[in-house]
Amino acid sequence: MKKTAVDTGTRITERSLFYWILRRHRSMQLFLLLIILVSLFFKVFPLEMQKRIINEAIYLKDIELLYLYCGLYIGAVTIAGLLKYAINVLQVYIGQKILMEMREELYQHVLQLPLQFYRKMQPGTVTSAMTAELNAIGFFLGGAIAIPVTSVLTFVVFIGFMFHLNPVLALLSMGIYPVELFVVPYLQKKYNRLNSRRVKTTRAMANVVNESISGIHEIHGNTSYSLEKKKLSSFIKQLYDLMKSLFVVKYGIKFANNFFQSLGPFVLFLVGGYLAINGQFTLGALVAFLSAYEKVYDPWKELIEYYQGYQDAQIRYRQIMGIFDLDPPHLLLPLNRDVLALKGDISLKNVTFTVPSGVRLLEDISLEIRANEQIALVGYSGSGKSTLALLIAQLYDVSQGTVSIDGHLVDDLCKMDMGRNVAMIAQQPFIFSGTISENLLYGVQAVSGGDGFPDRGRILAAIHDVGLQDDIIRFGLQAVLSPEECRPFRDKFLRMREIIQTSLRDEFEQAIEFYDVTKYLYYSSIRDNIVFGDSVKREFVVERLPGHPRFVKLLRELNLEKPLLTLGFAIATQTINLLSDFKDDEFFFRDNPMELDEFERYSELLKRLKGPVPKEDEARQLLLVLALRFIPKKHSIVNLPSAMEEKILVARRHFQATVVNVAMEHCMKQSDGMPCNKDPRCGEKSGFIPFCPSKYLYTHTLLDNILFGAVKSELTFDDHLRKLASQAFEDEELLDEVMHIGLDFEVGSKGDRLSGGQKQKLAIARAFLKDAPILIMDEATASLDNTSQARIQGLLEKEFKGRKTIIAVIHRLDLTPAYDRIVVLKAGRIVEQGTYDELMERKGDFYELSRSEF
Template sequence: MVTKKPLFAWVKESNVKLQLLLLAVIGVTVAARVFPLEMQKKIINEAISLKQVELLVLYSGLYLASVLLASGLKYVITLLQTSIGERALQKMRQQLFEHILTLPLSFFRKTSAGTVIASLVQELTAAGEFVGAAIAIPVTNILTLVSFAAYMFYLSPTMAAISLALYPVLIFLLPPLQRRTNNWNKARVESTRVLSNKISESIGGIHEIHGNGSFHIESRKYFRYLQDLYRIRITWTLYRQGVKVLNNLFQSTGPFLLFLVGGWLAINGRFDLGALVAFLSAYEKIYDPWKELMDFYQVYQDAKIRYAKTMEAFDVEPEFILQPADARAKQDLAGAIEIKNLVFEVEGGIRLLNGIDMSLANGEHLALVGFSGSGKSTLAQCMGQLYKYTGGSVQIDGREVADLPKSDVAHNMGYVAQAPFIFDGTIQENLLYGVEADLPLEAPRDAQGRITDPALLPSLDRMIEVVQQTGIFQDVLRFGLNTILAPEQGAQAELRNKIIAIRQDFRNDHGPELADHLEFFEEGRYLEHSSVAANLIFGHPVKPEYAVENLAKSSFFTKFLGDAQLRLPLLTLGDELARQTVDILGELPEDALFFEQSPILPEELERWKEYVARGRVTLAQLPREEQDQLLEVALRFTPGRHKMAPFSRLLEALVLEGRSRFRAALEAHDPGAVSFYRADGYIDSQPILDNILFGKAKTDQPHVMERIQQAIVMLLIEQDMLEAVVAIGMQFRVGTKGDRLSGGQKQKLAIARAFMKEPPILIMDEATSALDNRSQSRIQNLIETKWKGRSTLVAVVHRLDIIKNFDQVAVMKAGKIVEQGSYADLMAKKGSLYELVHGAQQH
C-alpha cells in the first residue's frame, strides 16, 4: 500500500538510467570545479612570476573552459534532478489518489475535501523535490567538499586542519537546533491542514453563511486559526533561520584564521603566494557544497515530516476487495437478495440498523419507506456495498456482499443517490460513466483516456432511447439547438448546409401559421420587433465594439451615421423618447414593469428628468456626451414594443437604406466584425436554433416558444437530422459538479446513467426527489413496464402514492423493519404503512 512506503523507497524506484547518467555527469562536474584552483596557482607561480604570456593565455583559457564546463554541467544536473523529482511526484500523487478513492465512505465523513486537496497538491511537493535531489545534491557536494579538502591538504596540511576544524563543532551544534525546527515544522503542517479544513467548511456552507448573515462569526473563527498559524510560522522561521545564521557564523570565522596563519607562513617563506591564493579560493568554495548540504538537510527534514504526516492521514485499508485475486472475468449475478440479522453500528455503539431480515427474488421490486432517520438509505447503501455492515449477512445469489470484489458489485448493480454527483465534462461522458467503468482495464484508449473502439460503447440510438425514457431528451435537444458550431470543416460543413435547407423548409411550411409570433429576417424589410441598432447592423456582432450597447461609443459607427444622414433623425428620436418617457413615467415608481414600453431604463430616469427640465435645445449644439446618450436611447428603440413615440416611415426608410451601406462600409473597414444575415448563408456566431429560425420571436411566452420548437423538431425528423442535433447536445459541458444543470436534470441524468448499464440490480435512494410529479410518474411507469421481472429493484421512496405496484413494501423505524409485505396486505392490516399513508394524506 502506498501509505506504507518510506520516503527513500521513491528514490530507489526512480529511473535507473537517469540516475546513472546523473552520477556520471556529477563526476565530471566535480573535476571541472576543482581544476580551476590548480590553474589559479599556476597562473601566479608560473605565468606571472616567470612573465610567460603564452602560459598566462593557456592557463587562463583552461580556467575559463573548466568554469564554463562546470556551469553547463550544473545546468544538466538540475534538469536531470528536476526530471527525476517531477516523475516521482507524479507517481506519488497518482498512487495516493488511487488509494484515496478506495477508502471507506466513513473516512470521508471525518476528512474534509480541503485536507485531501492540500495533501495531494501541496504537502507532497517537498517530497518530490527531495527525491529529485536525493542523489544529485549529496553526491555532488560531498565529492566536491572532499575534493576541495584534499586539495587544501595537498597545499598545506596545517592550514587545512585548522580551517576544517570548525566543521565538527558545527555538526555537533546543528542536530538539537534542527530537532526543534522539525517539531515546529510538524506543528506548521498540522495548523495549515486545520486552516484548509476551515476554508473548505466555510465554502461548503456558504449558503448557510449568506442565509444567516453570519459573516462576522466565520471571520472570527478564521482569524483564530490564522493567529495560531502566525505564531507557529514565526517560531518555525526563527529556528530555521538560526541554522542558517550558525552556518554563516562559522563560514565568516574561517577566513580570519586563514589570513592569520597563512599570512604568517607566507611572511616566513613557508607558503608561496600562488598556493595561498589557491588555498583561499578552495576554502571559499568549500563553503558552497557545505551550505548546499545544510540546505539539503533542511529540505530532507521538511520533506520527511510532510510526507510522513500526509501518508499517516490516509493510512487506512480499503473496506472491500477491489479486484479478484485470480484476475478472472467479472461474474454475472441474477439479483436474488437475502438479508439475515443485518447490523450496522457506528462509533459510540450506535446501531443505525439492527436485526434486519428480508429476501427478494430475482426481478422483484422493493419499496423502503419510513420516517426520516429510520435507516432506509443506510440499508440500501449496505446492500450496494457502499458501507460495510458490522454484523449479520447480505447475500446476492448466495454470495456474501462483504466478500465480493468491488468490480463484481459495480458490474451487477446500478446505484442512484438522492443528490447524485455529476462530473465536469459532457452529457455523454456522464451518461456513459458507469458503462466505461465496467470495461476491461486493457480496453483501447487515447491519450485523454477516451475509448477508441466504438463497438465497446452503446450506440447513439441506445443513448437516445435512454434519455427519452428518463425525460432528459428535450433538455439534450435544447442543448444541441443552442450550440454554436465550430468553424466550418468536414462534417460540420455538411451539417451547416442541411440547417440552411431546414431554414427554407421552416419558412415555407410554418411561416404563415407562425407569422403572429415570429418576425423573419428579410433584407428589404424593417424588423418591428428588433431595435434600430439591430435593424441597421442586420447581423450578429462578432467583435464587442459592434454590440448594440456599445455602438453609440464607436467612432466608426457614429461617423457612418453622419455619412448616412441618420445622426440628426436619431438624435431627434432620442430627444422625443426622453421627453415622452419623463412626461408619462416621471412621477411613477422606478419599476421595470412601467418601463417596458420605453427604451429608457429605470435607473436612467433622473438623468433624463434633468435634461427635460432644461427645456428645448438645439440638438446639434449639445455636448458630445449627451448626444451619445440620446443616440443610445434611439438605437435601443424597438417599434413593436416601445410605444412612447411614433417611428416615422421616413426614418424607417433611412434605416433600411443605411443597412446595406453599413454592411459595405464595415466589410471594407473591419471584415469579419459582424456576421451579417444572408438567406443562403450560415451565421457562424449564432446557435443552430437561431440559424433555423432566421428571425426573432415577437414574444418570449413559453407556449409560443414551445410551438416554434415543436415545428423545428418535426422538420429535424423529416430531414433525418434529429439524431445529429441530439448528438451535438450530448457534447454539452455540464460544468463543475453539473452546476449548469438544474437539480431535476441532474437526477434524470443520474437515472439514465444507471439505466445505461442495464444492471440486474437497481438501487434508487430517493432518486426522483427533485423531479416534478409528471417526471416522477414517467420514471415510475418506466420502472414498472421495463424493469419489473428483469432487474431486482430496491427503492427508497419518499412519495407514498407511487408504491402501490411494488412487489414488496418494507416499513422501517429506528433501524428496524416493523412490517413488510405487499401494499394491499399492509394497508389491510392498518399498521405502520396505513398510518404513514393516511398521515401523509392529512398533511
C-alpha cells in the same frame, strides 16, 4: 479473513519517503550522478588554473602561458556552469515525475477509502494534502539523492585539493566544522517541531474556511459573520505566533551558518598570510586556497539546507500519509479471475450494522430477493431502509451477518464486480462538471474502461425514458456553435429554418418578424437594420461600431449620423428623467437601450452636453451606441421618426456594397437549401455573414438561426409554436441533431446550471445506461414532479419487469403497489413483507404508514 487492497503489495501510506526515491526512475537518477561526477572535475580544474596563472604565467611573465591558462580556465568554468544547469533541470524533472506518480497512486487510494472515512474527514484536509502539501515534497524529491551526493563529493574533492596545497592550513580551516555539527542540528530539531505544528494549524484553518464557504448561504441567512470570524481568528492568532517563532529559529540557523563561514577566511588570512610573508607558501597557492575554502563552504551549506529540507519533507510526508493510513475495504480488480456477471439473487442473513459510535442501525435482517424481483423498501424515517440499500451496494460493510449476491459474499467481491453489476441512484445525486453527455456516460465509462459505449440511439432513448428530452433540446437550441461544431449539422439546421419559413410561416409570422432584406425590421435594433448580419470577428458589435471608421463615414455620407445622435440624445434624456429613482433596479432597464450600470455615465454626459450633436468623439460614440441599440417596437421610451426608416434601408444597401462587399441578391438566390459558402459575394471570406436564408449565423444561438428573425414578444412565442415546430422537425428526423448539440451543454460546477429535477433525471438516465442487472434506487424519484415520477415508475414496470432486480427505497407509498414485494422496516428491523394487497389486508405497520401518509 477479509481480502483487502493490502494483498496487492505494500500499502501506499506505509511506504517511506525514500521508497519513492530509490525505486523510481533509477536509470535517470544514475545518469544524474554521472553528470555530477563529471562536473566535479570542472569545478576543481579552474582552481588549479588560478594557481598556475599567478605562480607560472605571471611570475614568469609568459604571455603565451597566460593565454593558455586563461582559455582553459574559462572553458572549464563554462562547462561546469552548463553541467550545473543540466543537473538542476534533471533534478526537477525526476522530482516532478516521482511526485506525479505519488499523487496519482495516493489519489487512487484515497478514492477507494470507505464512506465512513469521509464522514469524519473535512474535505479541506484532503484537498490541501493532495495539492499544496504534496507540492512542497516535490521540491525535495528531485534532489533527494543528487544533492547529498554532489555536496559530499564536492566537499571531499575541495578538501583534498586544500590538503594538497597545504595540509596544516587545511586542518586549521576544517576545525570550525565539528562545532557547527552540534549547533545546527539542535536548532533544526526545534524548527521541525514548530513546523509540524504550523502544518496542523494551517490545515485546521483551511477546514474552517472551507466549511464557511460551503455553508455561505447559512452564514448570510443567519448574519453569523462575526461568529465565523471568531472561529477563524483563534487559528490566525496561533499561526501568527507559530510563524514568529519559526522564523526566529530559521534565521538563527542562517546566522550560525554565516558566522562560521566568515570565521574561516579570518583563520586563513591570519595563518596563510603569515606563512606567505615568511616564504613558506606561494601567493598563487594562497589565492587558490582561498578560492577552494570559499567553494568548500557551498557544499557544506547545501548539505545543511538539504538536511532542513529533508526534515521538512519527511514531516509533511508522514502527516499526509497519516491522514489516509487505512486500507480500502475491497480490491479494485479480482485476483486470478474475470469480473463476475451476476444474475441478481440477493441474500441477507442475520445482518447487523453498527456505526462507530456504537448505535445499531440495522438488527438481524434476513431477506431473500430473487433475480429480477422488484422490491420496495419502506418504513418510517430513520428505520434503516437507506442503510440496508447501501449495504447491498457494498457502500457500507456489515458489522455481523452476511450479504451475498448469486452466492458470492458481497464482502469478497471486488469493486469492479459491484460496479459492473449494480447501478445505484442516490436521492441527491452528484453531477460532475463537464457536459451532459460526459455525465450520462460516467457510469458506463467507469466499468467499461472506454469500450462498449452505448450508441447514440441508446443514449437518446435513455434521455427520452427519463423525460429529459425537452430540456436537452432547449439546451441545444440555446447553443452558439462555432463553424467547426456546426459543420456536420448545418444543412439540417438550415432545413429547419426552411420549414419555419415555408410550411409554418403563417403560424410563426405572428410571433416572429422574419429577416427580410427589403423591409425595415421593427423588432430588431437599428444596428441589425443597417448591418443586417454579423461578423465572426465581432467587428460590427454595437459597442465597436461608433468607432468603426468606414461605418461612421457611411453614416455621414448618408446624413444619418445627426438623426441617430438626436435619437440617442432623446433616449438618454428620457431615461435619465424617468428612471432617476429606479437606477438601482434592473427591472426598469429590461426594455431600454441603456443598461443599468451605464446610468451614471449617461447622467454625467447629459450634464456636460449642450445639445444632441456633441463635438467630442467620446460623447458622440456614447449617444450612437444608444441609438444603434434602439428597437422601435420593444423600446417605448422614444419613437422612431418614420423618415429614418427609409434612410436606414438605404444605409443597409450601402453598408453591404461598400463596407462588407456582400451581394445580397446573389446570396438570396441560394436559398434553396444550398449554403452559399465559398462565393466571396456571400461574405464568407471576409468573415461577414449576412441575414441571408442560406447562411448560418455563427454568432447567434441555434434557436435564432432556426427562427431567422426577431421574436416579437416572449409572451406570444408560446408553447403552441414550440410544439408545432418540434413536431415538424421530428417528422423529418431533425431533432436528434439538436439533442446531439444539447448533450454537449456544460452543466457547471456540481451541475449548478441544472435544476434539481434535471439533475435527478440525469442521474437516473446515467444509471439506466449502465444497464446493470441490479438497480438500487434510494428515493431516486423523490425530487421529481408527479408526471416525471409516474413516467419513471411506468418504465420500471414495463421495461425492467423480469429483466432487472430492483431495490427501491420509497417514501411515497402510492408508488408501492407496482412492486412485486414490499419490505417494511421499523427501528432497524424488518417488521412485515408481502404484496401491497396482502399488507393492506393484514392491517399492520404498512397499513398504518399508508393511513398516516394519507
